[in-house]
Amino acid sequence: MENLIRKEVKSLSPYVAGKPIDEVKREYGIERVVKLASNENPYGCSQAVKRVINELVDETSLYPDAASHDLKEEIAKTFNVDKDMVFCGAGSDSLIKDICLTILNEGDESIMGEITFPRYESNTLLMGAKPIKIPMKDNKLDIQGMVDAITDKTKVIWFCNPNNPTGTIFTEEEFLTLIDRIPRSVLIVMDEAYEEFVQSDKFPNTLELMKAHNNIILLKTFSKAYGLASLRIGYGIGEINFVQYLNRVINAFDSNLYGQKAATEALKDKEFLKYVIDNNEIQREYLKREFKKLGLKYLDTHANFIMVNVNGDDKKIHEYLLSKGFIIRPGFLLGMPGWIRVSIGLEGDNREFIELLEEAIEYRNNN
Numbered sequence: 001m002e003n004l005i006r007k008e009v010k011s012l013s014p015y016v017a018g019k020p021i022d023e024v025k026r027e028y029g030i031e032r033v034v035k036l037a038s039n040e041n042p043y044g045c046s047q048a049v050k051r052v053i054n055e056l057v058d059e060t061s062l063y064p065d066a067a068s069h070d071l072k073e074e075i076a077k078t079f080n081v082d083k084d085m086v087f088c089g090a091g092s093d094s095l096i097k098d099i100c101l102t103i104l105n106e107g108d109e110s111i112m113g114e115i116t117f118p119r120y121e122s123n124t125l126l127m128g129a130k131p132i133k134i135p136m137k138d139n140k141l142d143i144q145g146m147v148d149a150i151t152d153k154t155k156v157i158w159f160c161n162p163n164n165p166t167g168t169i170f171t172e173e174e175f176l177t178l179i180d181r182i183p184r185s186v187l188i189v190m191d192e193a194y195e196e197f198v199q200s201d202k203f204p205n206t207l208e209l210m211k212a213h214n215n216i217i218l219l220k221t222f223s224k225a226y227g228l229a230s231l232r233i234g235y236g237i238g239e240i241n242f243v244q245y246l247n248r249v250i251n252a253f254d255s256n257l258y259g260q261k262a263a264t265e266a267l268k269d270k271e272f273l274k275y276v277i278d279n280n281e282i283q284r285e286y287l288k289r290e291f292k293k294l295g296l297k298y299l300d301t302h303a304n305f306i307m308v309n310v311n312g313d314d315k316k317i318h319e320y321l322l323s324k325g326f327i328i329r330p331g332f333l334l335g336m337p338g339w340i341r342v343s344i345g346l347e348g349d350n351r352e353f354i355e356l357l358e359e360a361i362e363y364r365n366n367n
């Protein structure tokens with residue numbers, strides 16, 4: 001069978017996901033496991049969304065609406081855009097693949113940060129195109145370096161803002177100094193999966209920028225601030241003509257029935273969204289204060305996770321925390337050995353995490 005596999009598929013590394021909670025329980029024989037590894041929403045989802053999901057219990061045998069009509073209408077209303085500019089898919093993860101399927105040919109170049117969401121690279125490779133990875137600058141995306149790397153082979157440039165895993169942002173002012181140097185023939189993807197958590201008023205207003213630059217598309221998700229990761233709904237907003245082609249590529253039923261209905265309801269519940277954002281902010285500040293007390297350097301995060309420097313072997317820290325039932329993301333898996341990425345959790349879990357981290361560092365230093 002080996003002969004059947006495309007060389008592009010052979011070039012891919014398997015995705016290493018955060019360990020599932022049940023696996024950690026089994027492996028370490030512990031009852032309570034806290035997952036702070038995948039930037040999920042510790043507050044769950046809104047009560048109104050739960051009611052909608054409950055009401056759908058008898059609809060498992062039905063295909064979802066292939067046009068995602070109601071959801072697209074709600075997104076269009078929320079962001080004040082034309083409904084035909086909106087596209088939906090099975091998480092923004094799958095939309096990244098759909099974008100690559102739509103535009104990339106063998107040999108095309110696709111520009112991204114060196115340390116960023118790994119799906120830009122893997123889907124570029126899958127198409128036989130060439131990832132151009134630009135080194136980070138002070139642990140942030142070097143957006144000037146990314147724009148400098150554009151050639152006549154460049155098809156797409158991926159701006160992850162806030163960037164996963166660093167949590168850092170670039171500002172509108174910084175972006176505006178570069179935008180006119182990006183040719184109209186290059187697609188600009190603004191992946192703003194964590195935008196809801198940003199408090200800075202300097203963050204780019206991508207929808208506004210899109211009015212003058214129709215080669216920008218915005219990618220967003222219901223997996224993070226809305227707490228619907230398991231329902232797999234991502235969405236985007238872009239120029240109508242481009243979106244029409246993209247819709248030919250997106251599988252008709254990728255946006256499942258539960259996800260569509262839940263996401264439509266989630267957008268209406270502004271109170272829950274505010275609750276999530278406010279609490280994330282309080283806990284983000286708490287963690288920063290505690291890291292400071294421990295003398296640990298952390299990156300200036302604007303998201304629901306934080307990257308912290310553990311000054312040495314992050315693998316051992318990861319293993320120690322796992323044995324105590326806390327799952328985090330070790331930096332060696334993210335291209336940042338010596339660091340760990342921790343999702344911002346509930347108040348009590350964060351407090352416990354800090355205590356365990358202190359223990360873990362001591363254990364690591366003595367073993």
Ligand SMILES: Cc1ncc(COP(=O)(O)O)c(C=O)c1O
Binds near residue numbers: 090222
């Ligand atoms: C930057 C970024 N983009 C996209 C995604 C994909 O999210 P989803 O497929 O759940 O919508 C993630 C998930 O972690 C992410 O961090």
